[in-house]
Amino acid sequence: MSRRLLLLLTLTCAVGVGTVYFPQAVSPLVGAALHESPGSAALVVSAIQIGYTAGIFLLVPLGDRLPHRPFLVTLLALTGVGLLVAGCAPGLAPLIAAAAVVGVTTVAAQVIGPLAAGLVAADRRGAVLGTLLSGSTGGMLLARTFGGTLGEWLGWRAPYLAAGAVALLLAAVLARTLPVTAPASRQPYAALLAEPLRLLRAEPELRRSCLYQATVFGGFSAVWTCLALLLTGPVYGLGAHAVGMLALVGAVTMLCTPYAGRLVDRVGPDRVNLGCLLGVLLSAAVLAVGAGGGPAGPPALVAGTLLLDISMQSGMLANQARVYALRPDARSRLNTAYMTCAYLGGSGGSWLGVRIYGGTGWPGVCVLVAVLAGIALARHLVASRGPGRDARQAGDGGRGDRCASASVALPPSPRLSKQPVGRRAF
Template sequence: MRSSNSSETPLTRGLIVLLAVGAGLAVASLYYSQPMLGVLGAELNAAPGALGWIPTLTQLGYAFGILLLAPLGDRYDRKRIILAKSAVLAAALLLAGFAPGMGLMLAASFTVGLAATMAQDIVPAAATLAPAERRGAIVGTVMTGLLLGILLSRVIGGFVAENLGWRVMFWLAALAILALALALWRHLPGFAPTSRLPYRALLGSLGTLWRQHPELRRSAIAQGLLYMGFSAFWSTLAVMLHEAPFHLGADAAGAFGLAGAAGALAAPLVGRVADRHGPARLGRLGAALTALSFASMALLPALPPSAALWLIAGSAVGFDLGIQMSLIAHQSIVYGIDPAARSRLNAVLMTGVFVGMAAGGALGSMALAHWGWVGVTALATATAAGALALRTLPRRPARVAQCEA
């Protein structure tokens, strides 16, 4: 099989856009159901408690997929993996659209999460095809698509469900994935495997990579800490806005989520900064901006409600951008550690992100219950400061590899 790399396969602007759209459509599949749970539950006669398992199983499927499936990109042709996951994802979305009851809906939700990890195959594919001097900018562009998929999926899902029905949303999503698969089949080059390890050894090598590469550990822990504060904020914002002095509904909390678009749209520019000045510096700047943005919200209790809302919005723009800066920096660092292990390195990095988000949701709720919004702000600021401290520690050289790639 012909290897596809930056020297043999020109990475055209059209292909970059296609990869960005692919990452966005894949990850959007995780979130379409969230705004539709009310109408979906009414038609399927599901209790509110049972409905909560739909997004939960989708996220669990995604977590398992990152850990168990993403490393396969080093062992097999990444293009075939992406196309196979596209087919499974389209089938799972169709199954969700036709589901007569909660049993099939839950099974489809878990499968959607597993197959949506094709987004985590697309990003390393872009990094592999990109020339080293443009890798940050290209990865940033693909991440723009991924982040816009997250941001817009809930809006689109709610609109389509309200006007055309929730089943139509799943069907349209499946058709979009099939169209994407056709375009990728025609335009995405093949990738030669970079490892001969069998599956069990491939998974075992995740631990070996973790032990061998201090920069991988530093990047995964730092990004996990940043997402811990991120998750603590967003998981408690709706509760905080519902209470005095704001008395706002869930739609207001959702509107603040649009602030994340600033980070998404800035991703290509951020990637160019990483290419020009180095990802380590960008990572420090991102962590510092995140810490300052979270810390600024300590002023909320002293402000009138209208000014406090503006501060929350401005802070959200700041920490979303800071976290995006750090993510692109850490991806650039991790992808440069060992080109033959990019899929596994990405799996380790994104596992750190997922663990941070899960822990942040739990710790944020505890902080809000015991210390109010000040506690949430303190938690988020502390985690961002911890990430900044990790990024400023002196580097240590990686240990020499002891196992076959």
């Protein structure tokens, strides 16, 4: 894993994740240009997100079955073509169909994680995953700004066409630079699709990591879904642009995730998870201060969302390091199970957060974040006190992989077995 290759993979993660998010900023422009209602135009965003979830389930497991270079190049090429078709769509229905196809194929970031985990030494895995996650975070945060700004200048088609050209360019570059990797599995496709569920049943550490991320991501999604309601409501009376400006504060997370990855390498994922769960609990208390507005309200929201972002992303790193160390031959299938649970938790958190906000307001959302983090923290404390904790610490700075390899029983050496008692060989 050279620096050049790591930079290229990080950029690919940013483009892949950004493709899911930039249509959110372009949606109002689509409605105005195609003479559709805002609700109808928003179906483009829903289509790409539904397609993305389907792509995680249907395509990411193939990362264990297919060589990574042709697989990634094909995914990026299909994404690029889909974006170009979307940019040339004559109406809303063809645009929605193209967006769904783009969502299915733009799962490159979920394929790159397992690929990178297999290309680096185990004691550098956290640092590399942190760098890749910073790229994904940057793509998520900057995509809305890119889409909205370019769309305002040149119309809604321009962001789609520009993103399509970038995806095709990356496909051409990766076709020449990605190393050749051998498939880790020979299972048929149907078996690969069923494997994530089997792994969830068989691997308690996978279930634990999924619980951590589902609960924390659920609270994260609830906060960001209800934050727009708070800022545009009577307490603050701001416009929708205020949510976008607040989201840019999360760019600081891009600087923190590489450090968090190195910390996972040094102290192991369990300790990082503990710090992150405590950080989420603290963020809930800080965010609650913003419920009443006033001079303390905006600083509390900025500090609380920033702490929540850093805790969520750093916890994701720790969980992925633990998960990737479980089965080196099934990393893509493990990632499929993990990310599916995370997104299910996020969807549930958004749905529940809106309903709690309607009944109890912003304080209720903050209580929801604290309760979800408390569930994960209670599970973490049980795991840390249980028997065999050291053996379960898979991914602890990469030591889990090496211990698994060293656990193979070796026959005794004939020379040593014939030595008299009391003599030592130096």
